[in-house]
Amino acid sequence: xxxxxxxxxxxxxxxxxxxxxxxxxxxxxxxxxxxxxxxxxxxxxxxxxxxxxxxxxxxxxxxxxxxxxxxxxxxxxxxxxxxxxxxxxxxxxxxxxxxxxxxxxxxxxxxxxxxxxxxxxxxxxxxxxxxxxxxxxxxxxxxxxxxxxxxxxxxxxxxxxxxxxxxxxxxxxxxxxxxxxxxxxxxxxxxxxxxxxxxxxxxxxxxxxxxxxxxxxxxxxxxxxxxxxxxxxxxxxxxxxxxxxxxxxxxxxxxxxxxxxxxxxxxxxxxxxxxxxxxxxxxxxxxxxx
Amino acid sequence: xxxxxxxxxxxxxxxxxxxxxxxxxxxxxxxxxxxxxxxxxxxxxxxxxxxxxxxxxxxxxxxxxxxxxxxxxxxxxxxxxxxxxxxxxxxxxxxxxxxxxxxxxxxxxxxxxxxxxxxxxxxxxxxxxxxxxxxxxxxxxxxxxxxxxxxxxxxxxxxxxxxxxxxxxxxxxxxxxxxxxxxxxxxxxxxxxxxxxxxxxxxxxxx
Numbered sequence: 498x499x500x501x502x503x504x505x506x507x508x509x510x511x512x513x514x515x516x517x518x519x520x521x522x523x524x525x526x527x528x529x530x531x532x533x534x535x536x537x538x539x540x541x542x543x544x545x546x547x548x549x550x551x552x553x554x555x556x557x558x559x560x561x562x563x564x565x566x567x568x569x570x571x572x573x574x575x576x577x578x579x580x581x582x583x584x585x586x587x588x589x590x591x592x593x594x595x596x597x598x599x600x601x602x603x604x605x606x607x608x609x610x611x612x613x614x615x616x617x618x619x620x621x622x623x624x625x626x627x628x629x630x631x632x633x634x635x636x637x638x639x640x641x642x643x644x645x646x647x648x649x650x651x652x653x654x655x656x657x658x659x660x661x662x663x664x665x666x667x668x669x670x671x672x673x674x675x676x677x678x679x680x681x682x683x684x685x686x687x688x689x690x691x692x693x694x695x696x697x698x699x700x701x702x703x704x705x706x707x708x709x710x711x712x713x714x715x716x717x718x719x720x721x722x723x724x725x726x727x728x729x730x731x732x733x734x735x736x737x738x739x740x741x742x743x744x745x746x747x748x749x750x751x752x753x754x755x756x757x758x759x760x761x762x763x764x765x766x767x768x769x770x771x772x773x774x775x776x777x778x779x780x781x782x783x784x785x786x787x
Numbered sequence: 788x789x790x791x792x793x794x795x796x797x798x799x800x801x802x803x804x805x806x807x808x809x810x811x812x813x814x815x816x817x818x819x820x821x822x823x824x825x826x827x828x829x830x831x832x833x834x835x836x837x838x839x840x841x842x843x844x845x846x847x848x849x850x851x852x853x854x855x856x857x858x859x860x861x862x863x864x865x866x867x868x869x870x871x872x873x874x875x876x877x878x879x880x881x882x883x884x885x886x887x888x889x890x891x892x893x894x895x896x897x898x899x900x901x902x903x904x905x906x907x908x909x910x911x912x913x914x915x916x917x918x919x920x921x922x923x924x925x926x927x928x929x930x931x932x933x934x935x936x937x938x939x940x941x942x943x944x945x946x947x948x949x950x951x952x953x954x955x956x957x958x959x960x961x962x963x964x965x966x967x968x969x970x971x972x973x974x975x976x977x978x979x980x981x982x983x984x985x986x987x988x989x990x991x992x993x994x
Binding site: 596597601602605606624627628631632635638640641642643644645647648650651652653666670673674676677678680681682683688703727729732738 | 883
């Protein structure tokens with residue numbers, strides 16, 4: 498921990514000096530800040546990194562400078578923010594910000610990172626809606642990425658089968674990656690059958706409240722089977738695929754998903770209409786702005 | 788025909804919005820900056836300063852390191868040789884996804900085995916894998932011993948610790964080498980500038 502003595506040498510400078518804490522101590526880049534002119538009776542509180550520690554988050558220290566110039570160091574878990582006091586007038590203070598946080602990235606992208614988890618039977622339209630959603634969001638200048646269950650099984654999850662334990666691990670890994678994307682500020686759209694409620698709920702618990710948006714493609718099995726876009730239902734009915742969801746493996750429908758996309762009577766709405774429903778939800782919850 | 792787990796039942800789904808479109812949107816090119824080196828060589832320090840420098844330039848980057856990976860995606864892995872290999876493989880695959888999404892993904896891991904790092908390089912097309920070697924002498928890293936691990940390793944309390952009783956295989960053809968100049972370590976700022984210059988010159992900082 499850097500001692501208070503080191504910081505006090507910073508704050509005794511006067512006028513328009515640039516105060517430049519040693520980068521080897523604090524380890525980050527500088528940017529100059531100008532103090533506001535308005536009187537502020539709050540003590541100066543600055544959040545500073547101590548040092549980068551491999552494999553761990555930056556630690557921050559709350560440096561309190563009282564109005565009499567005395568510097569006090571307190572431990573703090575906070576890592577953002579800079580509240581300045583007029584007592585330093587218009588002195589330029591060069592400081593190091595701790596790290597780039599999710600909020601910084603969101604501010605830059607003008608959106609909030611989240612996970613849109615589209616679940617449903619094979620052939621229910623998950624990938625189709627995911628694509629439509631990504632097209633519309635992209636047209637609105639939003640950065641999205643689709644994690645398609647099938648695509649992930651060609652890369653990260655290429656070592657997994659369709660046995661129950663591997664299905665669980667498949668979903669767990671997708672959930673963890675989606676969480677990383679959301680933290681990066683990306684609107685991450687997951688499109689995966691994800692048939693077991695326990696596994697989906699586990700992914701929900703990985704994210705802050707509200708950031709996991711479950712979308713249930715509530716399309717009847719007979720409709721999915723009639724589509725059979727990949728010929729898999731036919732193979733499953735012929736017994737050539739075992740443990741196929743909807744045929745000889747269960748699909749556990751969500752009990753409390755944020756959105757349910759279903760048919761209008763006998764007719765399925767077009768993908769763009771379904772995507773618009775999701776977008777209205779995102780808009781109403783503030784995900785399409787910083 | 789197919790039993791459970793047959794990859795022929797797993798199809799590839801294309802989408803209208805691809806990497807090029809995303810890159811145009813955020814005005815950069817997705818890539819992986821893979822920072823490798825001994826414990827205490829300054830990988831996290833560079834990852835952090837690089838992240839900050841890129842953000843200051845309006846670029847979207849994200850750091851994958853032991854912190855957010857070993858406790859999340861890779862929490863079911865240990866430190867056996869097979870698990871170390873799997874740890875690196877998974878990070879490589881995730882970094883690839885981030886690069887596909889258009890982000891500058893900074894991976895900061897010891898990643899001691901050349902074979903594993905080369906496997907990650909092979910996952911990415913278009914020369915988008917930028918290997919950064921923190922070429923700091925063991926002595927310097929051990930003196931820092933920022934987590935007290937070298938001390939424990941020397942006392943025999945940790946086995947298989949890279950640099951002490953497990954090998955570190957330095958890269959043979961990395962894109963960037965960070966090293967001392969006349970016995971002086973570069974500052975985090977200097978290191979970040981070195982990497983950002985490379986990215987700039989090679990076109991990654993615009994679409």
